[in-house]
Amino acid sequence: MTDRTLRGKTAIAGIGETIYYKHGQSPDSEFKLALTAIVKACEDAGISPHDIDGFASYGNDRSEAGRLASALGIKELRFSNMFWGGGGGGVCGAVGNASAAVATGMADCVVAFRSLAQGQYARYGRGTGAPLVAGDDSFVIPYGVMSPAQRFAMKVTRFMHETGIKQEALRAISLACYHHAQNNPNAVMRGRELDEAKYDDSRWIVEPFFHLYDCCQENDGAAAVIVMPADRAKDMKNKPAYVMACGQGSGHRSAAPVHNMPGYPSSNFGNSAERMYGMAKMAPSDMGIVQIYENFTGGVLMSLVEHGLVKAKDANDFLVKDNLIAPNGVMPLNTSGGNLAECYMHGLELVIEAVRQIRGTAINQVKKNDAAIIVGGPMVTPVSSIILGSGAAL
Amino acid sequence: MSTFYLPEGLPIPSSAPDGLSEPYWQGTREGKLRIQKCRGCGSWQWGPEWICHRCHSFDLSWEEIQGKGRIYSYERPHHPVHPSLVGRGPYIAVLVELPAYGNVRMIGNLLGDPRQTVTIGAEVEAVFEPHDAVDPPYTLVHWRLV
Numbered sequence: 001m002t003d004r005t006l007r008g009k010t011a012i013a014g015i016g017e018t019i020y021y022k023h024g025q026s027p028d029s030e031f032k033l034a035l036t037a038i039v040k041a042c043e044d045a046g047i048s049p050h051d052i053d054g055f056a057s058y059g060n061d062r063s064e065a066g067r068l069a070s071a072l073g074i075k076e077l078r079f080s081n082m083f084w085g086g087g088g089g090g091v092c093g094a095v096g097n098a099s100a101a102v103a104t105g106m107a108d109c110v111v112a113f114r115s116l117a118q119g120q121y122a123r124y125g126r127g128t129g130a131p132l133v134a135g136d137d138s139f140v141i142p143y144g145v146m147s148p149a150q151r152f153a154m155k156v157t158r159f160m161h162e163t164g165i166k167q168e169a170l171r172a173i174s175l176a177c178y179h180h181a182q183n184n185p186n187a188v189m190r191g192r193e194l195d196e197a198k199y200d201d202s203r204w205i206v207e208p209f210f211h212l213y214d215c216c217q218e219n220d221g222a223a224a225v226i227v228m229p230a231d232r233a234k235d236m237k238n239k240p241a242y243v244m245a246c247g248q249g250s251g252h253r254s255a256a257p258v259h260n261m262p263g264y265p266s267s268n269f270g271n272s273a274e275r276m277y278g279m280a281k282m283a284p285s286d287m288g289i290v291q292i293y294e295n296f297t298g299g300v301l302m303s304l305v306e307h308g309l310v311k312a313k314d315a316n317d318f319l320v321k322d323n324l325i326a327p328n329g330v331m332p333l334n335t336s337g338g339n340l341a342e343c344y345m346h347g348l349e350l351v352i353e354a355v356r357q358i359r360g361t362a363i364n365q366v367k368k369n370d371a372a373i374i375v376g377g378p379m380v381t382p383v384s385s386i387i388l389g390s391g392a393a394l
Numbered sequence: 395m396s397t398f399y400l401p402e403g404l405p406i407p408s409s410a411p412d413g414l415s416e417p418y419w420q421g422t423r424e425g426k427l428r429i430q431k432c433r434g435c436g437s438w439q440w441g442p443e444w445i446c447h448r449c450h451s452f453d454l455s456w457e458e459i460q461g462k463g464r465i466y467s468y469e470r471p472h473h474p475v476h477p478s479l480v481g482r483g484p485y486i487a488v489l490v491e492l493p494a495y496g497n498v499r500m501i502g503n504l505l506g507d508p509r510q511t512v513t514i515g516a517e518v519e520a521v522f523e524p525h526d527a528v529d530p531p532y533t534l535v536h537w538r539l540v
Contacts (some may be wrong), residue, residue, distance in 0.1 A: 125475065126475050126476075127475040127476035127479075128405060128476075130405055131405060131406060132405060132406050132407075132408040132410070133405040133406070133407060133408065134407075134408045134409065134410050134411065134415075135414075135415075136441060137405075138407035138408060138409070138415065138419075139407070139415075139441055139500075139501060140501050141404070141405050141407075142400075142404055142405060142406070142407050142532075142534055143400070143487050143501055143502055143503050143534070143536075144400055144404070144471055144476075144479060144485055144487060144503070145469075145471075145487050145501060146475050146476060147473075147475040149471075149473075150469065150471050150475070150487070153469035153471075154467040154468060154469050154487070154489050155467070157467045157468060157469060157514075158466065158467040158489075158514070161467070161514050203472065203473070204470075204472040204473070204484075205471075205472060205473040206469050206470065206471045206472065206473070207469065207470035207471075207472065207484070208469075208470065253447060256441070256447075257440070257441025257442065257443065258440060258441035258499060258500060258501060259489050259499050259501060260440055260441060260498060260499050264466075264467070264499075265467075
């Protein structure tokens with residue numbers, strides 16, 4: 001067992017996205033959105049959908065692998081996989097699981113995807129309509145701790161208390177995302193510029209750190225990536241984005257009930273980032289492309305710290321807009337606009353943007369584009385992150 | 395005028411379907427705060443689970459504890475996410491740690507002015523809020539500064 005690594009064995013060879021909509025605005029059903037994104041990803045790779053032999057998703061995606069395989073006329077379904085956990089914690093894990101299946105020969109061409117039409121189903125930003133709540137919910141929901149923002153805000157409050165990081169650091173994250181979205185034709189928030197005053201004046205969702213612009217959107221759409229063996233991806237239409245490593249899981253007892261997780265003020269990555277860098281044989285300083293899932297800006301901040309991209313003691317000085325925007329910032333962040341300003345496609349839009357950056361075809365292209373880190377939905381359990389690289393990174 | 399911190403109509407806590415938390419909710423009806431203690435290794439455990447995460451004993455007792463703790467974290471939600479909260483205005487939820495019981499944490503509302511300044515580390519005590527007129531009746535546990 002000397003070769004237990006994903007490093008360089010697989011690549012993302014195709015990417016596909018639907019038009020992104022504000023929630024409730026999609027004219028197409030959620031399942032049709034999934035099909036559309038997958039067909040587009042196949043076109044981008046230069047393969048037929050008949051060549052797909054596996055599906056990987058997360059967040060309890062409603063577009064089931066069996067129905068997709070039948071609808072697309074898949075010849076033989078060899079791999080179907082769902083990453084546990086809600087929201088976008090599993091986005092990078094789904095790509096990693098697809099890669100693991102391909103790297104080990106279980107399948108040859110796996111699509112990792114997410115389809116989400118919040119307008120057609122439940123919205124994440126609303127509380128439950130159930131008359132009774134049980135389990136962990138029974139200890140939090142009757143006290144008005146219901147929505148994701150409310151469930152995560154106290155983690156951020158405590159983190160800021162322990163580190164002394166200020167609201168302005170969170171503001172810079174939001175400003176960078178909105179800045180990048182202004183050039184992106186598929187960004188839902190294109191044309192809605194954000195500046196410091198507008199951020200500061202925006203209403204509280206949850207005090208003391210969640211303004212309106214610290215919170216992600218709710219959207220309709222779908223996105224997909226095609227994962228295949230590295231040697232096959234080399235011959236496809238577009239430059240491959242190699243999977244260098246994937247980290248997934250969560251820290252010690254991070255789902256302990258009633259907020260009793262020992263590492264409370266955290267985004268829940270535990271040691272997975274360190275393991276991932278080890279597998280990639282890379283360091284945080286190698287990452288020219290940084291895409292961090294924004295459910296809330298506080299989660300981005302903790303993810304940056306837990307992935308060694310920013311030290312907590314430097315955060316107040318380093319997290320300013322100029323450092324976070326392409327092309328000249330020190331660490332351009334969420335260069336397509338991310339969940340805040342492009343689309344809340346549960347982070348798969350971040351993976352796709354990282355692939356465009358590696359190809360050199362991004363709208364807000366960064367200069368140092370040989371390695372990308374993408375971090376999935378912080379603060380949920382389990383979480384995941386992934387490192388992609390160009391041929392030069394191998 | 396409601397005597398409840400949050401308006402009525404929010405979801406009612408239930409120990410169904412598996413009954414794991416039944417001793418806790420029964421206790422609050424009696425004005426008692428109970429959490430789990432492992433008979434195997436003596437550890438306090440909260441929230442409830444069928445097994446002790448330290449020694450893996452399934453032999454967990456429910457012990458009455460003193461509702462005294464300190465604020466570990468807090469939040470003040472403004473945006474209402476449930477119909478019952480529309481127009482209520484902001485409210486405060488606190489995460490309270492109980493140093494006498496292995497620093498287990500509990501969540502409740504902080505009684506008093508919803509716009510008050512909240513200090514992490516402040517000492518608080520538990521206050522029971524019975525809801526007797528609903529079916530099934532239940533009792534919430536809030537916190538107030540001491």
